[in-house]
Amino acid sequence: MLAPFTTLAGFRAVFDALPQRDAAAEAAAIERNGQLTKPKGSLGRLEDLAIWYAGWVGSGRPALERPQVVIFAGNHGIAARGVSAFPPDVTVQMVANFRAGGAAINQLCRAAGAEMSVVALDLDRPTQDFTQAPAMTEEELVAALAAGWEAVDDAADLLVVGEMGIGNTTAAAAVAAGLFGGSAGEWTGRGSGVEGAALEGKTLVVAQGLELHADHLGDPLEVLRRLGGRELAAMAGAIARARVGRIPVILDGFICTASAAVLHAISPSALDHAVAGHSSAEGAHPALLAKLGKEPLLMLGLRLGEASGAVLAIGVLRGAVACLSGMATFAEAGVSAG
Template sequence: MTSGLPFDDFRTLLAAPRPIDQKAADHVVQDFRRYAGKGGSLGCLEELAVWLAGWSGRPRPMILRPLLAIFAGSHGVAARNISALPIGATAAMVERCSSGAAPACQLCSTYDLGLKVFDLALDLPTGDIAIESALDEKATAATMAFGMEAIAGGTDLLCLSAFGVGNSTVAAAICAALFGGRGADWVGDEPGADRSIRGRKAGMVDAALSVHSGRLADPLEVLRRLGGREFAAIAGAIIAARSEHIPVVLDGYPAVAAAAVLHAVNPDAIGHCVLAGLSADDGQAKAAARLGFKPLLDLDIGESGVAAVLAAGLLKAASTCYASVAVSGVR
C-alpha cells in the first residue's frame, strides 16, 4: 500500500478497522449463560473472556503467546527540568530490562509472557515541543510502521508500555490538544517530584499548545507535533494488532495518549484495547475516562510494564476459566 503522503496509509487503515467477531463473542456469552443456569458465576472474568473471543476471533479464546512490548524514547522537552529523573534514566531503564533485573522482566517469567524492549534512537531526542515540532510527518509515519513490527514473530495478546523521561508531560500535551483544557488539567504528580515540577510540566504543555495553535485539528498532526517516538510506535502497534485480531493491553499514560490519538481519528479504532491500571497521575485517569476505559486493576502501579503483565495474567485466567466452562460446565 503506497500513497503520496506518509500518513495516508494509516488514515486508510483507521477509516475501516477490522470489526469485532460478534459470532465468536456470542458463542462465549451463550456458554456462560448456560453455566449461570447451573448456579455458576465468574463475574468480570466472563466479560473478559467474551472480550477476548470477540477481538481474537476465537469462539474458544486462549492466550498462548502473550507479549509485552516496551518502547523507549527521548524527548527534547525533558531538558527543561520537568521530571524528578535525570535524562539518562531512560537508557538505564532499558538496560535494567535488558539484563532481566526489572520487575516487569521477573513478572514476564512468572506469567509466561514474551518481552521486547525497543530503543527508539535514545541518543537522538525529539524536538522540544515547547518551541518546535517533535517530529516531521515522514519520521512519525516511519516510527508508526516500526511499531507495527512489534507483532512480528506472532502473539495473541499484545501488552504495550513505554519508557521515556518527560513522556508524561508529552502525554499531557497530547491529551490537552485532543480533549481541550490547559496544562494544569492534564499533568499529574510523579514519585519523587515536588510541586514545582508539576508547575513546570503544566507550563511546558501550555507553551506547546500556544506554539502549535491552529495546527492541531488533525489528530495525527497532534501526534507528530506534540508526541514522540514511543507514542508513534505504540499507535502503530495498536493499528497492527487490530488488523491481525490481536487484543491489546495498554499500560501507562503514554499508551493511553497514543490510543487517544487513534480514537480521535476513529472512535472505533481502539475497541480491541483494555487498560491495565492507573498510576497516581490524575491526567492519565482523566484521559482514560474520556476514552471509556475502566482499568482492570486498581493497584496504583506506576512502573512501566508491571500492571500490563498482571493484567495479562488476569486475562489468561479468564480464558482458562472459560475453557473449564466450555468443557464441563455447560453439559
C-alpha cells in the first residue's frame, strides 16, 4: 500500500506527476489485435477497450482476474431539507443490507465475479447542511479522501466504486454545478424519485448552496469540501489511488461521475485510467459525461447507484479482454489473413 497523504496539500501533490499507461504494453496489444482472426475493427469499441486496459495493467496480452468493488456510505446534513424520497435512516439500514448480501449490488457482484466491500464513513455524524456552512472541514475532507485511498487493494486489476447516502444526488448536483457552472436546475434531477414541489425544493437547496459558496468555487477541492459529502470524497480518493497504482477504473452513475469530475478539474488527464460504465437515467448524467469526454459502455435506464451500472459493465470489459488475449491469430489458426 502506498503511504496515504495526511494533508490536503499532500493530496494535491498526487497530481503533480501522475503515472501514465505502459506504452510498450499498449503497442503490443495493438499489434496483437491486428493479427486476430477477425476483420479489422469488427469488434468495434471492444478493441479499443481491450487496448486501453492492456496499457494500464502493463501487459499486451492481459487477463482480468481481480476486480474490486467498494461501496462508500455517508450521511448528509441537507437530507433534513427533504431532498430525498427516503429518510436519512435508510443509509444505515442499507449498509446493513449490503453487508448481509441482500442488495442489488451484491447480486451483480456475484454475477460479475467481483469482490465487494463496504466502507461506512461516520454515519452517526452527517455533514453540515451546505446551505448554511461548508459540508466538511478540511480535516474531514482529508479523512474521507484518505479512507477512499486506503480502501483500494494493491492486487486489484480493476476498481469500481459506488455509494450510498440519502441526499447524495443533491450533493452531486451541487458539485457538478460548482465545477462546470450552469444553473441548479440544469444539474438537479429526481434522484431517489422526488418530483413536483419536492424537486423544486431540491433544486432550491442546490441553488442556495451555490450562492453561499460562490466565492470559493474556483478550487475543485473546495467545491468538494463545501458542497460534497464524505462518500463523494472517498470515491475521489479511491479513483486517485487507482491512478497512482495504474489500476483501471469503471465509473458508475451520476454521483460517482461527479466525484471523479473533481479529479478531472484538478488535472484533465487524471481520469485517463477510467471509462464510463453506463449513462444513467439521472437527467444530468449524460451532460456530466460529456464534460469529461467519456462515452458510456451501457445505457440501461438505471438510477440505483451502488455501483450497479459499472459492475454490469465489468462483463463488457471481460469480453473485450478475453477476445484480445484468447483469440487465435491468423498465423496460429492457419487462416489466410486476406
